Amino acid sequence: MPMKKTILGAGTFLAICSLLVTASEAQEHKITVVSYGGVYTQSQREAFYKPFSAATGVRVQEEDAVEAWPQVKAQIETGKVTWDVVNGETATILQGCETGLLEPFDWKLVDKSKLIPEAVTECGVGGIVQASVIAYDADKIKGDAPKTVADFWDLKKFPGKRGVRKTPITTLEFALMADGVPHDKVYQVLATKEGVDRAFRKLDEIKPSIVWWESSSSPPQLLADGEVAMTTSWNGRITQAKRADKKNFVIVWDGQNYDVDFWAVVKGAPNKENAMKFVASATDPQRQAKQMDYVAYGPTAVAAMSLLPADFAAELPSSPNNLKQGIRNDAKFWAEHLEDLQARFQAWLSR
Amino acid sequence: MTSQAAILGGADLSGALRVRKPLRARLGPALLVAPLLAFLVVGYVLPILGVLWRSVDNTEFRTELPRTVKALASFDGGDLPPESAYEALHQDLVDAQNARSVGIVARRLNLVTTGYRSLILSTAAKAQAMRPPYREAFAAADPRWGETAIWVSLRRLSRPVVPDFLLVAIDLEESENGIRHVDPDRAIYLDVLWRTFEISLLVCGLCLVLGAPLAFLIAAKPRWSNVLLTFVLLPFWMSLLARTAAWVALLQSQGLVNKALLELGLIAQPLALMFNRAGVLIAMTHILLPYMVLPLYASMRAVPIELVRAGISLGASPLTVLSRVYLPLILPGITAGAMLVMILALGYYITPALVGGTQDQMLSYFVAFNASQVLNWGLASALAVLLLLVLALLFALYRLLARVAGPVPA
Structure with missing residues (x-):
């Protein structure tokens, strides 16, 4: 009965293995x-x-x-x-x-x-x-370069697509700043119905040009491939692409949203x-x-x-020169408004 | 009558068998499928029922505020509730604060009205130090406790089952004056449902137009049928994700299709084939085509060619033969194929998510979105219920069609 023996052997072997595994897990x-x-x-x-x-x-x-x-x-x-x-x-x-x-x-x-x-x-x-920032590739945009959030919305001066993270968080803030809301008033304005309407109206201006990204590794890739002229990104990904891949990316610190x-x-x-x-x-x-x-x-x-x-x-959101150009992400605001604005953002996206 | 008698006779026969071998006759077949049945119930039916139940379940909220639920049972919402309700809520909030679960209550209420989260959290933080009378203490903590709105919301959420999420799934909401449409800025799911239907119908039509000639060729040329059938079945051996990813590689702006067209000088600019409706239709049609071809092939092969010849020999034009002889005979195959494609297409998620744009996402995407990104499992379940209802309706329609068209070929 060699067959039976093999099965028995295999069974014992497995049993011993599982005992060993349990023992090592308990010890470790x-x-x-x-x-x-x-x-x-x-x-x-x-x-x-x-x-x-x-x-x-x-x-x-x-x-x-x-x-x-x-x-x-x-x-x-x-x-x-x-x-x-x-x-x-x-x-x-x-x-x-x-x-x-x-x-x-x-x-x-x-x-x-x-x-x-x-x-x-x-x-x-x-x-x-970390901060949500606007970035561009200086090898592709030469001369008069983007300096403010408003430049992100300027499709005439800087033609090309725009990469934006597919979330209302930081996106609505950028829109309000581009529309001229002072940095320190952004969350105050966004807490009102008119403020939200205003942010979505501003987003409407560039909606057809937006390439939405979700994974944080996408923005440097979009810039490198020339798929977009400018993109929002986590600052670290841009700096890392500069450092490791020798890219000529530039961060626009105006309106950085740090967290x-x-x-x-x-x-x-x-x-x-x-x-x-x-x-x-x-x-x-x-x-x-x-x-x-x-x-x-x-x-x-x-x-x-x-x-x-x-x-x-100098490449950090917390360096004094960058800090004064940016806003701190208001977690309390978002904890309260995220679901409501998420619903509206989804409805707006799918129209 | 004869057939009925035969059936009765059969029953008698099995009755006789049962007397002789009761265990084998009764338990034998049941035992054979028992493991499968148990597997289906545990692994399929129960989880689905659980998901459906989540769309209306309100147990979580009620367990957090047990005293308030009781105190508000007789509250009609016309005026402020009595002091006893304030006292009950006070005790519940103190308990929830100590159990660190007050956030659950706050978050659930915030889904009804934005702003209630901070109202509950700040009140709960002060609750320990409050002294009776609680109505005054609550109003001092936040003036909103002196208004009926929050109490109406609490009363509504103290029911064992709540329709909120089911209503939102069809762009409705409950207000003080009954059920109404949600703000047009937030209306989305009826559009999405219609879009899901539209895409599925289009894919179904494309599959029929592309699949019918192929099925006919396979049925009419037995010599080629093996090779052709292999080509039809080939995609089945590859994972759905791999096939969709392949379409991404083909359709993107630097993809194979665009590069080839550019090289040939047929286009000057890359075509937008991805992140739009066209991409979704192309990829979905390709993936679902076999589900249309196979039933069509089965029904076409079963059509005796003599019937077609007889029609022509009796003087009918080819078109008449097609519409009066051939089509009615393969109709069961068409309905079966269409129904298969339609039902599969309605639940599509990964393909539109990868090759579609923001305006091409189907209902399943929003189920996943609400379940995994917003963590609103109630709404995700409600959308799943909606999808299931649509499918049930379709299936009923199919049964109706099948009865009209005759039996479906196996």
């Missing part, structure tokens, strides 16, 4: 960290995951998710939470914190005064400062304690400065600023 300490993928995850791996694992012996299991939040919600609702740490923008983190998708952070682990004030929230710990991207621990995370420790370790200035070797965003640890190369600092 690990946390699961979810991020955006690509070059961004790579920067986090080099700057945070590796040093953390080396220092604590806790392995970091990486996962990438373009749409992390439905999964977080589903994991919590079904009671099978497998993720420990997630990344998210201010409005998402705020909403996740309010609706019980996230654990309040244990701020005993971090000295708040060492971080910029925007990085400190109940559940989220700021990781980077903090956060680390947060998922509610009921299986390895909550280590997850908290990991998030705390990601506020270390040395490690944050190292992350900027791979992506070009601003650090949240105050001490990390001085560790960056001088020419790089």
Whole structure:
């Protein structure tokens, strides 16, 4: 009965394997960290995951998710939470914190005064400062260059398509600034029905010329391919394309909409304690400065600023000259208005 | 009568068998399909029912505010509710604040009226320190508590099932004066539904026009049928995503089609074949074509050629033979193919999402959008209900047509 023997053998082998796997999983300490993928995850791996694992012996299991939040919600609702740490923008983190998708952070682990004030929230710990900016390729637009948000709307002076992120967040703000609303009044105006109408009317002007993008890796690609003359983008992607691919891209800092991207621990995370420790370790200035070797965003640890190369600092949303030209994304406004404006934006898009 | 007697006889026979081998006769067939049945119920029927239920389910809200729900049961919305309702809400908010779940209530109310999120959050933050009388304490926290609007909303959300999302799915909303149309700026889903229908119908028509001659050729030339059928079936062996991605490579402005046309000097500027309706129609027609060709082929092969010859020999013109003999005979194949393509097309998501523009997205896109980006699962479910209803209607229509046209070839 050789057949029977083989099956028996295979069965025993499998049983032993599964025992081994369970045993090693029980012994091994690990946390699961979810991020955006690509070059961004790579920067986090080099700057945070590796040093953390080396220092604590806790392995970091990486996962990438373009749409992390439905999964977080589903994991919590079904009671099978497998993720420990997630990344998210201010409005998402705020909403996740309010609706019980996230654990309040244990701020005993971090000295708040060492971080910029925007990085400190109940559940989220700021990781980077990023901005939505307007950018163009100086190899293609020569001479009289775009300098303001209004220039983004000037199809006569700068002919060609416009890349815009497919979301009302930052898009409506850009429209109002282009329509002449002073930077510091943008959210005040946008809170009114007339203000929203005004923003959509302004968007109507360039609607046929807009190429919508969703993945943050698209804008540099659109610029490089010449598909668009100008595009909105996360600033880091543009700077990275300049640095790594030697592109002659230029950022228009006027109207930059800056925001903090956060680390947060998922509610009921299986390895909550280590997850908290990991998030705390990601506020270390040395490690944050190292992350900027791979992506070009601003650090949240105050001490990390001085560790960056001088020419790089001028490319950050938080450099004084850039800061005064921009606005801070109003997370409270968006937490309140996102669903309503999202509905209107979708209706407008599909017309 | 004879057939009825035969059926009765059959029943008698099986009845007799049942007496002899009760277990095998009764349980045998049932046991054979039991695993499949269990799989279908657990893996298919229950999840679908769960999704449908979500479109009206309001349990989450009611569990967060149990006392308020009870206190508002007799509230008619005409005037402010009694002090007892304020007290109930106060206790619920304190509990929700401590349980860190007050955001769920705030977010749900904000879907009804923008601004209620901050109203609930700020009131809940102050709730612990409030002292009776609560009506005054609430009004001091925010003047909106002294108005009926918020209480009407709370009363409406204290029902076990709410129609909000189903209404929004057809561009309606509930207001103080009954059901009304949503603001024209926000009306979208009726347009999307119509668009979904329009695209599906067009794809169906294109498949019929392109597929019928091919099916005829396969049926009429048995020598070629193997090769041709292989070509029809080939796309089935490739994933839908891969086929759609291939269309992206072909249709984009620097794609193969445009490059070839430019090289040949037929066009001066690249044609816009992607991110518009044309791209969606091309890609969807290609992907759905086999579903039209196969039923057509089956019905055409079953038509005895002698009938056509007989028609011609009796003096009918080819056109008359086509319309009075051939078409009626293959009608079941046409309806079956059209129905297959139509039903599949109505639920299309990935193809329009990849090759369509913002004005070409179909209903499924908005199901996915609401489920994964807005996290509004209620609305996503409601849109799924809408899609299911449309499909059910179509199926009913198909049954009606099938009865008129005769039995469908297997």
